[in-house]
Structure formats: structure tokens, C-alpha cells
Amino acid sequence: MATxxxxxxxxxxxxxxxxxxxxxxxxxxVAAGQALFVVETDKASVEVHAEETGTLLKVLVPIDxxxxxxxxxxxxxxxxxxIPEAEALHPPKEQEAVSSPQDITAASPQxxxxxxxxxxxxxxxxxxxxxxxxxxxxxxxDVQKHVGQKRIREGDVRAYADARSTAxxxxxPEADGDAEFELIKPTPLQRAMASHLSQAAAIPQAAxxxxxxxxxxxxxxxELLADWEASHGFRLSLTHMLALLVAHALESxxxxxxxxxxxxxxxxxxxxxxxxxxxxxxxxVPVVRGANxxxxxxxxxxxxxxxxxxxxxxxxxxDLEGGTFTITNxxxxxxxxxxxxxxxxxxxxxxxxxxxxxxxxxxxQPVTIPVTLITVSFDHRVVDGVAAAAFLQRLKELMEDPxxxxx
Amino acid sequence: MTTREITFxxxxxxxxxxxxxxxxxxxxxxxxxxxxxxxxxxAFKVTKGLAEDFEDRLLDTPMIEQxxxxxxxxxxMTGSRPVAEIMFEDFITxxxxxxxxxxxxxxxxxxxxxxxxxxxxAACGAVGVGPQHSQTWTxxxxxxxxxxxxxxxxxxxxxxxxxTAIRDDNPVLFLEHKKLYNVKGSVPEDEYEIPLGQARVxxxxxxxxxxxxxxxxxxxxxxxxxxxxxxxxxEVIDPRSLAPLDLETIFQSVRKTHKVVVVAEDxxxxxxxxxxxxxxSEACFEFLDAPIGRVGARDAPIAxxxxxxxxxxxxxxxxxxxxxSVIAW
Numbered sequence: 001m002a003t004x005x006x007x008x009x010x011x012x013x014x015x016x017x018x019x020x021x022x023x024x025x026x027x028x029x030v031a032a033g034q035a036l037f038v039v040e041t042d043k044a045s046v047e048v049h050a051e052e053t054g055t056l057l058k059v060l061v062p063i064d065x066x067x068x069x070x071x072x073x074x075x076x077x078x079x080x081x082x083i084p085e086a087e088a089l090h091p092p093k094e095q096e097a098v099s100s101p102q103d104i105t106a107a108s109p110q111x112x113x114x115x116x117x118x119x120x121x122x123x124x125x126x127x128x129x130x131x132x133x134x135x136x137x138x139x140x141x142d143v144q145k146h147v148g149q150k151r152i153r154e155g156d157v158r159a160y161a162d163a164r165s166t167a168x169x170x171x172x173p174e175a176d177g178d179a180e181f182e183l184i185k186p187t188p189l190q191r192a193m194a195s196h197l198s199q200a201a202a203i204p205q206a207a208x209x210x211x212x213x214x215x216x217x218x219x220x221x222x223e224l225l226a227d228w229e230a231s232h233g234f235r236l237s238l239t240h241m242l243a244l245l246v247a248h249a250l251e252s253x254x255x256x257x258x259x260x261x262x263x264x265x266x267x268x269x270x271x272x273x274x275x276x277x278x279x280x281x282x283x284x285v286p287v288v289r290g291a292n293x294x295x296x297x298x299x300x301x302x303x304x305x306x307x308x309x310x311x312x313x314x315x316x317x318x319d320l321e322g323g324t325f326t327i328t329n330x331x332x333x334x335x336x337x338x339x340x341x342x343x344x345x346x347x348x349x350x351x352x353x354x355x356x357x358x359x360x361x362x363x364x365q366p367v368t369i370p371v372t373l374i375t376v377s378f379d380h381r382v383v384d385g386v387a388a389a390a391f392l393q394r395l396k397e398l399m400e401d402p403x404x405x406x407x
Numbered sequence: 408m409t410t411r412e413i414t415f416x417x418x419x420x421x422x423x424x425x426x427x428x429x430x431x432x433x434x435x436x437x438x439x440x441x442x443x444x445x446x447x448x449x450a451f452k453v454t455k456g457l458a459e460d461f462e463d464r465l466l467d468t469p470m471i472e473q474x475x476x477x478x479x480x481x482x483x484m485t486g487s488r489p490v491a492e493i494m495f496e497d498f499i500t501x502x503x504x505x506x507x508x509x510x511x512x513x514x515x516x517x518x519x520x521x522x523x524x525x526x527x528x529a530a531c532g533a534v535g536v537g538p539q540h541s542q543t544w545t546x547x548x549x550x551x552x553x554x555x556x557x558x559x560x561x562x563x564x565x566x567x568x569x570x571t572a573i574r575d576d577n578p579v580l581f582l583e584h585k586k587l588y589n590v591k592g593s594v595p596e597d598e599y600e601i602p603l604g605q606a607r608v609x610x611x612x613x614x615x616x617x618x619x620x621x622x623x624x625x626x627x628x629x630x631x632x633x634x635x636x637x638x639x640x641x642e643v644i645d646p647r648s649l650a651p652l653d654l655e656t657i658f659q660s661v662r663k664t665h666k667v668v669v670v671a672e673d674x675x676x677x678x679x680x681x682x683x684x685x686x687x688s689e690a691c692f693e694f695l696d697a698p699i700g701r702v703g704a705r706d707a708p709i710a711x712x713x714x715x716x717x718x719x720x721x722x723x724x725x726x727x728x729x730x731x732s733v734i735a736w
């Protein structure tokens with residue numbers, strides 16, 4: 001007998017997910033435990049595995065459709081099993097989900113009728129509000145969320161448009177007036193990021209920076225590089241080494257590995273280091289647990305695993321949770337100075353700038369040395385300027401003489 | 408241009424006097440209109456003093472509206488420009504067939520060989536005189552192709568529009584609200600006319616359009632003044648004639664304000680507000696930011712009792728409330 005495949009609740013907060021990819025086709029055999037589809041939640045892209053062995057009889061939710069947790073997304077059964085049509089299926093959450101032809105088969109006619117009749121699902125907007133939204137390329141759902149009322153009037157659309165154009169003003173010349181632009185609907189990940197960044201901006205924070213001589217660190221790396229790839233299967237990067245040094249520097253600076261709460265400041269007993277990474281879906285910060293307890297090879301190996309998972313959109317929710325401090329190597333992008341936003345609930349984030357050559361006098365002779373700028377942004381409720389300076393100083397020491405840590 | 412303050416009644420009287428002087432074919436027919444020695448000079452004294460100069464051009468009739476309009480139609484078809492006075496619009500029903508089936512259609516039925524250039528003046532509006540002497544009917548006549556319907560709201564408009572109506576070759580129903588007769592306003596010394604089918608913006612504004620007909624136009628202007636003090640900019644438009652109706656002025660205003668309230672003293676059901684609201688919705692749907700508001704009389708005979716009559720008829724408070732609710736939608 002055919003069984004429904006249900007969208008599982010993958011994280012505590014997860015309410016819905018977007019089907020990013022189907023890894024099996026209808027008619028294919030599937031084994032219990034086999035990856036069936038990829039769902040994008042507000043935190044990560046996650047593979048969902050089949051719980052039954054059988055044949056993928058029917059895919060109910062097409063790629064890019066968003067469904068609620070608990071919704072049926074497919075049927076698995078023996079070849080020839082019939083799918084009970086009458087059984088209530090969870091309709092796709094958004095109207096866009098019923099826009100493609102394959103979708104029409106996805107929901108039964110009954111479901112579609114129910115959806116279109118649901119008065120709660122209809123945005124009530126005045127004719128001029130609808131026209132204006134159409135002209136400005138604004139989704140009335142977004143206006144409704146913005147104003148928090150059921151009925152949308154012209155002024156609400158204008159207020160939303162103003163708020164949006166203020167937010168996009170830095171985006172260049174076409175941001176206001178009658179300009180035409182492409183409207184990109186944010187993915188759940190982007191929405192989650194936007195709300196997270198808003199929380200980040202609410203933290204009273206400050207930043208401090210200092211310059212570091214990279215000569216010794218480069219020397220160490222060159223020594224290690226020789227047979228690293230052969231023995232570990234990946235190339236050692238400066239980021240890997242910096243991650244370990246930061247983890248060690250944090251040992252003596254507990255307030256930078258902490259969280260401000262109303263009850264008090266939590267000083268974490270472990271150092272779980274978030275490493276910012278770019279993905280095609282935006283910035284993600286996977287976490288290396290117990291970073292200071294690991295050897296360079298272990299830590300670097302874990303970062304490489306997380307990088308590969310990021311590239312393949314295969315990060316698990318637990319890869320992204322529990323970070324206590326974050327590093328971001330903006331130097332890789334050629335940036336000299338970056339003042340990052342503290343990544344809540346953490347109290348500190350470190351940006352490493354691009355390496356550059358600096359002319360200095362050594363024993364009266366001009367020589368060039370490689371330097372970089374390291375910047376720490378910190379939650380000023382938890383960390384004061386002296387503590388931030390102590391952290392930078394400690395990290396500078398370790399970077400300029402890394403042998404004791406790197407071994 | 409020199410102006411002076413005169414009443415609505417005197418403005419009408421001037422218009423009649425000037426048109427009678429201008430063209431010999433203009434005469435007045437009605438009940439108790441004769442203004443000579445011992446004459447009643449009209450129930451509302453609009454024809455006061457005219458007999459002194461035009462004694463043989465004021466024809467008093469018995470209480471027989473059908474004959475008043477019938478004689479006027481016949482005279483008009485043979486070259487005169489009669490002005491028929493119906494003392495209370497309520498009794499125009501007695502002349503309905505002549506107005507609707509003869510006056511409005513003769514020009515078309517005779518392929519233009521005959522025209523019926525009559526003006527039927529009638530007093531409308533409630534002043535505590537009961538169900539049969541208080542009504543304002545406009546939509547019945549707007550509904551008849553070939554008939555013009557004019558309702559001035561100021562002395563200036565009353566004079567200019569009446570002169571134009573007399574000169575026009577179409578039959579015109581000219582409605583005079585009883586509460587306006589004593590209202591004073593500034594009127595030029597010099598002769599002027601006002602074209603039919605041209606609305607007047609009584610008060611410019613940006614937030615909401617109020618289209619108010621006849622006596623209601625003045626009330627709407629008062630309301631606009633009160634609301635202006637509260638920071639709301641109300642544009643009041645008096646269409647002045649319902650047929651022909653100056654839709655363009657109304658549409659332009661609605662396309663600017665995106666909100667509209669239509670006000671008339673007629674019953675709301677199938678009244679002129681219904682027609683104007685429908686026209687606005689057809690032409691300006693995508694410009695509307697709120698449902699079209701309507702203010703009119705309740706569907707009840709207008710009572711003698713003052714309290715009941717006030718309850719039935721629209722007033723400034725009703726207009727105020729309708730504007731607020733359109734704004735707050």
C-alpha cells in the first residue's frame with residue numbers, strides 16, 4: 001500500500017520549506033535511507049531521506065514550491081499501487097505553487113477550490129492600491145506583512161514602496177521613481193538572513209582593529225604546505241590556520257566567547273567557531289565545534305567538509321547552530337578593512353583583511369613585510385574596549401609567532 | 408466686474424426680467440405668479456414686480472399642472488420660449504406625460520421640424536412642509552433622454568443658468584431649492600450666462616472628492632471647511648446640471664483624490680448618487696482607494712414632524728460622517 005512522504009520538521013522553528021530539488025524521479029525505485037529531495041528551510045538546505053523502500057509513485061510538490069511542515073510531498077509504494085485520490089492532501093502553501101502545468105496535477109481540484117475560496121488567504125486591496133502595486137512591481141502580500149493589516153490602501157503601498165526604496169537606495173541609480181527593475185522574491189534563507197541581520201544591527205556594538213605582520217605565519221604555512229595535500233587530501237589555507245589561532249586567542253578572552261542575556265552574561269565553556277562562507281544562496285556561517293580542542297589538521301578538515309557541504313547545498317541544520325564566535329576572511333575578496341556586524345547571539349566577530357606589502361625600516365634598512373588588518377566587532381554590553389584590545393593583542397602575538405600553537 | 412450681494416430669489420427674478428426684455432417670446436405661466444396690483448407674485452416671490460413691465464406675459468392658471476406644461480409645450484412648438492412654474496416639484500407628476508413623452512421627444516420625432524424650448528421651474532427641497540411639498544426628484548428626469556435637469560446652488564449660478572436655460576432649445580427642468588431662496592451671494596451687475604453641463608469646483612482639495620448636488624453643495628462646502636481645520640483637504644464639486652452632466656470634472660477630481668462621496672437630497676435608492684457612483688466606478692475604478700460613499704435621504708416619505716424629517720433627510724453631519732468613513736476605510 002502506498003505511503004505518503006511528509007515534509008519533516010527539521011529544526012525547532014521550521015514551519016515551512018521550499019522544495020529545492022528532487023533527487024529521484026517518479027517511477028524510480030527508492031530504498032529506505034536514500035536521499036529523496038532537498039528542502040530549503042530558513043536555516044539551510046537539507047536532504048530528506050526516504051523512510052520506506054519502494055517506488056516513487058508520485059511527486060506532489062514541484063521544485064520551488066513552498067509547503068508547510070507535515071504536508072504530503074510524494075507517495076512511495078509498490079509499482080501499480082493506487083494513490084488514494086480522496087485522501088486530503090496538503091495543498092502547496094503559496095499560489096505560485098499552482099502556476100506550472102505539472103502543478104495542476106499536484107493538487108486535486110477539491111484542494112484548489114478550497115484554496116481559492118478561503119477568504120483569509122485573499123489580500124483585500126483597493127483598486128488603486130492594486131494598480132499601484134502592479135506598476136511598482138510590488139507584491140501585495142509583502143505590503144500586508146509590512147503594514148500588518150488585512151486591508152491594503154494606496155497609502156499602504158506607497159509606505160511600503162518608500163520603505164523599500166530607502167532600503168535599496170544604495171543599490172544605484174534605478175531605485176526610485178518610475179524606474180523599472182526586476183523584483184526578486186527572497187528565498188526563505190534570504191528572509192531569515194534579513195531578519196537575523198536586523199537583530200544584529202540592534203546590538204550596541206563597536207569595533208577595533210590592529211595591523212599584524214604575517215611574515216612568520218606565511219613561513220609556517222609554506223613549511224606545512226609541502227606535504228599537506230598529499231597526507232590530508234586538501235590544500236591548507238591561511239583561513240584554516242587563522243581559525244585555530246583565533247580559537248586559542250579566545251581561550252584567554254572569555255567575554256568574546258559569550259552572549260548578553262537579560263539574566264546575565266553567558267560565558268561559554270566551549271569555543272564553537274563560526275566560519276563565514278559565501279554560497280550561491282547567500283552568506284552562511286557553519287560552525288566548527290570545540291575549535292580550540294582540535295589539532296590544525298582536524299580543524300582544517302572540518303572547515304573543508306563544511307565548505308564542500310556549503311557548495312553543494314548540503315549543510316545540515318546542526319552544522320549551522322551553536323556558534324560562539326565568528327571569523328570572516330574578507331581578505332580573500334581583496335578587502336583591506338571590513339567592520340562586520342556581530343552575529344547574534346554571539347558577542348564578537350573577527351574580520352581578516354587582505355594581505356598587503358608594507359615598507360618598513362629594519363636595522364636602518366628599508367624592507368617589505370606582508371601585513372594584514374584584523375578587525376573585531378564586539379557587543380559593547382559584554383566586551384569593553386580594553387578586552388577587545390587584549391584579544392587583538394593576543395591574536396597578534398599568536399599570528400606573529402604561531403609555532404607554539406601550530407606545533 | 409462690479410458685483411453686489413443679492414438673494415437667490417432676486418437673482419432668478421433678474422434672469423427672468425432680462426430674458427423677457429431680451430426676447431418677446433419669453434413668457435411665464437404658472438399658479439399665482441402674477442405680480443400686478445393685488446397679485447400674489449409667486450408662492451416664493453420669484454416673479455415679484457415683473458408684471459409692472461411685462462403685464463401681459465405673466466399667465467396665471469388654475470391648479471392644473473398638466474395644463475401649465477401642456478400650454479407651454481404648445482407655445483414653444485409655435486415659436487415662444489415659455490417659462491412654466493410648478494409651485495412644488497412634488498406636483499410635477501401631474502405633467503409627467505407632457506414632459507417625458509412630448510417635451511423631451513418632439514424634436515426627435517419631428518426630425519427637428521419642431522423644438523420645445525421650455526423651462527419648467529419647480530421648487531424642491533424640504534422646509535417642514537410634509538411629504539407632498541418637500542421632495543427633490545432628479546433621477547426620474549435624468550433618466551429621460553431629451554430632457555435637461557439643472558439645479559443651481561448659489562445666486563450667481565441661479566441667474567446665469569436660468570438665462571442659459573431659457574435660451575436653450577431643449578426642454579429644461581430647473582429646480583430651485585426652497586432653502587436657497589433667501590440665501591445671498593455675489594452676482595455681477597453685468598449680464599452673463601453659464602453654459603449647461605459645466606460643473607463648478609466650489610472648493611479645491613486633494614484628499615477626497617465630494618460631488619454634492621443642489622442645496623447639498625453648500626452643506627458640503629461647510630463640511631469641507633470644518634475638515635480643513637482638521638487637516639483634511641476636501642474638494643467639493645457642484646455639477647450644477649445633472650443632464651447634461653460634466654463627468655470630466657468629476658473624473659479628473661477622483662483621479663486626483665482617489666476617494667469620492669456623492670451627495671444629493673433625493674432618496675438614496677435609485678437616486679442621482681447611484682448613477683454618479685456607477686459612472687465613477689466605470690471610468691475610474693483603478694483610481695479608487697475606497698468604496699464610493701453616498702449620502703441621500705432615507706427611503707421614507709418626508710415627515711411633517713421636524714425631528715422625523717431631520718432623521719430622514721441628509722445633513723452636514725451625514726456628509727461629514729461619509730467623508731470620514733471613506734477616509735478611514
